[in-house]
Amino acid sequence: MSGNLRTLSQKVWDNHVVHEEQGAPTLLYIDLHLVHEVTSPQAFSGLRERGLKVRRPDLTVATTDHSIPTTDRSLPILDPIAAKQVAQLEANCKEFGIPCYGMHSNNQGIVHVIGPELGFTQPGMTVVCGDSHTATHGAFGALAFGIGTSEVENVLATQCLLQRPSKTFNVRVEGSLKAGVSAKDIILALIAEIGIGGGTGTVMEYTGSAIRALDMEARMTVCNMSIEGGARAGLIAPDDTTFSYLHGRPFAPKGAAWDEAVARWSQLPTDNGATFDREVYIDADKLEPMITYGTNPGMGIPITGVLPDPSSIGNTMERESVEKALHYMGLEAGKPILGRPVNVVFIGSCTNSRISDLRSAAAVLKGRKVNPNTRVMVVPGSQEVKRQAIAEGLPDIFRAAGCDWREPGCSMCIAMNGDQLQPGEYSVSTSNRNFEGRQGKGGRTFLASPMTAAASAVTGVVTDVRTLL
Amino acid sequence: MKPFLALESRLAPIPANNIDTDQIIPARFLKTTSKEGLDKQLFFDWRYEADGSEKADFILNTPRGKGVEILLAGDNFGCGSSREHAPWALTQFGFRAVISTSFADIFKGNALKNSLLPIVVPEDVHAKLFALPEDAVVKVDLLTQTLHLPDGTAVEFPVDPFSKACLLNGVDELGWILKQDAAISAYEAARFSTLDTLSVSV
Ligand code: SF4
Numbered sequence: 313m314s315g316n317l318r319t320l321s322q323k324v325w326d327n328h329v330v331h332e333e334q335g336a337p338t339l340l341y342i343d344l345h346l347v348h349e350v351t352s353p354q355a356f357s358g359l360r361e362r363g364l365k366v367r368r369p370d371l372t373v374a375t376t377d378h379s380i381p382t383t384d385r386s387l388p389i390l391d392p393i394a395a396k397q398v399a400q401l402e403a404n405c406k407e408f409g410i411p412c413y414g415m416h417s418n419n420q421g422i423v424h425v426i427g428p429e430l431g432f433t434q435p436g437m438t439v440v441c442g443d444s445h446t447a448t449h450g451a452f453g454a455l456a457f458g459i460g461t462s463e464v465e466n467v468l469a470t471q472c473l474l475q476r477p478s479k480t481f482n483v484r485v486e487g488s489l490k491a492g493v494s495a496k497d498i499i500l501a502l503i504a505e506i507g508i509g510g511g512t513g514t515v516m517e518y519t520g521s522a523i524r525a526l527d528m529e530a531r532m533t534v535c536n537m538s539i540e541g542g543a544r545a546g547l548i549a550p551d552d553t554t555f556s557y558l559h560g561r562p563f564a565p566k567g568a569a570w571d572e573a574v575a576r577w578s579q580l581p582t583d584n585g586a587t588f589d590r591e592v593y594i595d596a597d598k599l600e601p602m603i604t605y606g607t608n609p610g611m612g613i614p615i616t617g618v619l620p621d622p623s624s625i626g627n628t629m630e631r632e633s634v635e636k637a638l639h640y641m642g643l644e645a646g647k648p649i650l651g652r653p654v655n656v657v658f659i660g661s662c663t664n665s666r667i668s669d670l671r672s673a674a675a676v677l678k679g680r681k682v683n684p685n686t687r688v689m690v691v692p693g694s695q696e697v698k699r700q701a702i703a704e705g706l707p708d709i710f711r712a713a714g715c716d717w718r719e720p721g722c723s724m725c726i727a728m729n730g731d732q733l734q735p736g737e738y739s740v741s742t743s744n745r746n747f748e749g750r751q752g753k754g755g756r757t758f759l760a761s762p763m764t765a766a767a768s769a770v771t772g773v774v775t776d777v778r779t780l781l
Numbered sequence: 782m783k784p785f786l787a788l789e790s791r792l793a794p795i796p797a798n799n800i801d802t803d804q805i806i807p808a809r810f811l812k813t814t815s816k817e818g819l820d821k822q823l824f825f826d827w828r829y830e831a832d833g834s835e836k837a838d839f840i841l842n843t844p845r846g847k848g849v850e851i852l853l854a855g856d857n858f859g860c861g862s863s864r865e866h867a868p869w870a871l872t873q874f875g876f877r878a879v880i881s882t883s884f885a886d887i888f889k890g891n892a893l894k895n896s897l898l899p900i901v902v903p904e905d906v907h908a909k910l911f912a913l914p915e916d917a918v919v920k921v922d923l924l925t926q927t928l929h930l931p932d933g934t935a936v937e938f939p940v941d942p943f944s945k946a947c948l949l950n951g952v953d954e955l956g957w958i959l960k961q962d963a964a965i966s967a968y969e970a971a972r973f974s975t976l977d978t979l980s981v982s983v
Contacts, residue, residue, distance in 0.1 A: 331964040335942045339961055341968050351864065353814035362955075367965075379812055393812040400814045444863040444887060460865035460891035462953065470958045472965055476941070508799055509857035512886055542860065544886050608799050608860070629855050633798045726808045735831070747803040747861060749826050 317586035319480050320549050321515045324455040324580065328438045330472055337474040343437040344454075345467050346423045347374040347410065349401040350728070351442030355465035356404040366408040368471045373432055374405050374412040377422045379728050382691050382718035385415060394729065408468070421694020421720045424448040424662035428532065429696050431561025435550035435577040440467055445662050445744065447538040450547035451531035452554055453580050455515070457545055478544045481514035482588035485522040487596035492778040494672065495530035496664060496742070496761035498522065499537040500602035501594060504612035511543035514590065517582065518548045522596035528557040529666040536663045537744050540609040549581035601777060604746050604759040605649055606637035611746075613649065615764065615776050621645040640748055641756050642736070649758075649774050654740050656733055657688040657769040658751070659715075659762055661725035661743035665693030667700045669742065669762045674709045676766035676780060682714035683772025689716045689731065691723040715769070727752045740768040783896045784951030788877050788921040790850035793840050794911055800854050801861035802888065806870045808862070819866055820873035841874070845915050852879045853910055858899075859888025868895040878921055880928070882907050893944045894953060900928060900938045923948060 318326070331339040345368075352374070359366070366372060379394040381387075389395035398415060405412035413419045419426055424445055427433040435453035439446060444458035459473065467473055485498055503510070516538050523531070531548050538546025555574055558564045565573040600614035611634070613619070619638065622645060625631040638645060643652070659665070659673050670692060682688050690710050692698040698720055701707055707717045724731040725743035727750065733739055735754025742765050746757035758774060767777035810822040828839050835842040852871065858881040859867060868891045871879070878898040889899045898921065902910070906928075910919070913931065920929040923945065927935045940948075947953065 330968045331961045335946075336957075337941075337943055339958065339964070341965070341972075350811050354816050354865075357815075358955075391812070397812050397814055442863060444861065458863040458887055460863050460887060460894065462865060462891065462894040462955075466955050466958055469955060470961075470965060471969075472958055472961070474943075474954055474958065508860055509883060509885070512857070512883065539861075539887075542857070542885060608801065610799075629796060629798050632796070633855075636797070728808050728812060745801075745803070745861060747801045749807055750803050753807070753809075753826055753831075 317583040319582040319586050319588060320453055320517055320547055320580055321455055321480060321545070324436055324438065324453070325477065327436065337476045339472050340438055340475050342440050342467050342471055342473055343371060344427070344432055344439045345372045345471070346427055346439065346441035346446070347372060347464070348378055348423045348441070348443065349376050349397045350378045351461050352404065352464055353397065353400050354461050355442070355468055356408065358465040359408070359468060364469045366410060366468045369409040369411075371471060372410045372468070373427070374401060374410050375417075375420055375423050375426055376401055376415050378722045378726060380415055380721050381729050382721045382723045382731055385719055391730065418695050421696065422662045422665065422722055424532070424536065425665060425693035425697065428452065428528070429561070429694060431558055431564035434558065434564065434573070435554060436580050440473060444539045445536050447543065447546045448532050448536040448662055450535040450538065450545055451528060452558070453547055453550035453577065455545055455547065458539060478515040479513055479589040481511055481516045481543065482591040483516050483518045483594070484520040484591060485518065485594045485596050486520040487522055488525065489522060489596050489599060492601055492763060492776070492781055493599050494761045494763060495526055495533040497599050497602045498594065498596065499534045499540075500604065500609070500612045500759065501599055502592070503537065503541045503610045504602065505594070506541055506592060508540060508608050508610035509542045511538065511541035514543050516541070516543045516546040517588070518546060519582070523548055524551065527668065528553060529668040532666070533663055537609065540744055550577045601761060601764050603649060603764060603774065604757070605641060605643060606634065607640055607746055607748050609744065609746060609759060611637055612759070615650060615760070615774070616648070618648050619643050619645050650776060652774045653738060654686055654758075654768050654773055655737040656739040657686060657765050658691070658724045658739055658741040658743065659765050660689065660691030660693070660723050662693065662722075663744045664742035664762050665691060665697065667697050670697070670701050670706050671704070673762040673766040674706045676763055676777060677713040677715065677770065678709050680713055680770045682769045686769055686772045687716070688714065688769045689718060689724060691718045692720050694720050724751050726750065727755070740765045740774065782894070782947070782951050782953045785877070785896050785898060785923050785948040788850060789918055791845070791916060791918055792851050792853045792880070792910060792913065793846050793849040794853040795840060796855060796911060798855035799857045799860055802859055802864050802867040803861055805859070805867040806864065811864060811866055816869050819870035823870040823874045848875070850875055850877045851919065851921070852876050854879060854881045856882045858884050859892070860885040863887045863891070865891045865895070868892045868897045872897050880907070880910060893948065896948060896951070898923065898948065902928065902936055902938060906936050
């Protein structure tokens with residue numbers, strides 16, 4: 313830091329310091345705590361054991377997304393363990409006075425989709441959730457951390473989080489994206505470049521003309537996968553794009569409070585001349601559609617590229633990782649990835665299930681048919697996304713093409729709810745993780761953008777969407 | 782939280798980088814509402830065949846993987862999901878420390894909150910540990926933050942003082958934060974009014 317010039321994340325941090333003392337991490341106040349069914353039950357049990365209340369139920373919001381089926385919501389949950397977990401969340405929220413957008417709520421959805429959509433997520437906030445993709449909310453200039461269940465309990469009880477300052481990491485993306493290239497390709501390219509541990513110990517700030525040109529949903533896609541580069545959080549400075557997205561949302565400030573908020577938010581961007589601990593540069597003009605071939609999100613290549621050759625990797629464990637990944641994926645070194653058969657296409661997840669994602673997939677699928685050998689699931693991120701999609705006629709386009717249009721939730725991103733790959737099956741998926749078994753035991757995941765997913769659905773093989781534009 | 786006492790153990794090596802929390806405990810086991818019974822699900826898909834039988838060559842199924850308290854793994858251990866089920870499963874299996882060249886941030890924080898010590902060592906030491914014979918025993922001294930190798934060498938490892946105090950005394954963060962109640966109330970009183978805009982109804 314030069315003088316008292318500060319970055320965006322440092323400003324948000326400074327505004328939330330509750331207590332500092334020698335030898336202890338900083339105690340930070342949390343403005344918004346998002347809760348879901350998977351990482352919270354043990355935290356609520358902990359509160360009960362200690363006889364504690366939730367300090368700020370008014371700053372806490374819950375929803376069900378991970379374990380619930382994406383089939384007809386009027387039917388009961390068939391899996392008794394999932395049913396119990398979902399019922400437990402609703403009971404916990406009732407007991408502790410937390411608003412819960414449960415399974416039958418009109419505003420149910422993936423936690424990282426509904427927070428922004430309802431206007432809970434605002435610039436300059438600190439946001440936490442027992443979920444590693446909480447960085448999504450950083451798209452608004454909020455400092456948003458994924459936390460574990462012990463920390464969920466801490467925040468429920470005290471509205472505070474113990475944190476150590478992170479290093480600042482400027483991810484500068486300049487230029488303009490070519491047709492067929494999207495926000496997902498920016499973030500996949502970044503992670504391929506720095507590796508999945510490349511951002512460990514840092515908070516990323518995405519800057520540059522290509523980031524400024526993105527709409528809010530695309531910015532969320534970028535910030536969402538900050539954790540896939542190992543970062544604690546990832547944010548983007550708020551600007552007019554941010555303000556116009558938020559204006560009029562149910563929980564955004566109104567009237568005079570809105571004007572005050574905008575004035576305050578406008579102070580947040582990184583000061584001119586403030587320095588970062590680290591910087592990486594991406595040329596947006598040169599980006600191609602990206603796709604992962606391996607078993608972590610850093611194993612990505614341009615879609616026209618070839619699979620890496622492990623024998624060219626010097627470091628033993630690194631070489632073995634790539635060998636193991638290619639073996640798990642059933643792929644051969646040195647071969648192109650284009651043309652690989654695809655059994656399933658999944659369009660959804662907190663990375664790419666918002667209305668603009670569905671629009672971009674629908675634009676490719678409109679008037680076309682899904683390949684008969686490929687099963688396609690389209691899972692909107694929330695009830696609100698679903699309503700908007702219906703208003704625009706998108707489900708008709710998807711169904712006419714032969715896709716399965718489903719109810720909102722995490723679905724096959726994490727495969728907890730029965731939506732899953734069979735062993736050995738290949739998917740092109742718009743989600744964020746391709747770890748072994750992530751989409752079902754033995755399943756093999758290629759991560760890509762909604763456009764690439766839709767194009768591959770049409771042909772039944774990994775396809776460069778630019779050939780269909 | 783249990784205090785972290787003396788630790789002397791053989792090593793269970795898994796020579797892979799980027800072992801993610803989906804491998805440590807697959808997501809389908811996260812539907813539980815308790816912390817118990819996760820030891821059987823640790824590394825489930827690496828540990829068991831589709832028919833439920835043990836994969837004979839996986840380290841935890843070999844004699845070397847029995848009664849062992851230290852896991853030795855590759856770079857960036859614990860990346861991916863924030864699930865605290867990962868350290869719960871590891872500790873219930875019996876692990877009390879993991880040694881690697883680096884850890885993912887969220888996993889490291891979660892581990893420290895569950896008396897599971899993440900030990901970061903330099904690459905040369907890491908390689909040396911992987912080369913040790915099966916029955917070699919190493920000793921962890923948290924107080925002095927040193928790892929003692931069988932050849933008599935001692936390697937220092939970093940632990941932040943706050944986590945170290947919590948581990949040694951077996952106290953968790955929440956007790957400490959609750960003691961800051963006055964500071965939290967003062968902060969709330971001084972904060973501008975944006976918080977009110979978030980009073981919600983479902
Ligand atoms: S969509 Fe996937 S990554 Fe996002 S919150 Fe759900 S399970 Fe996690």
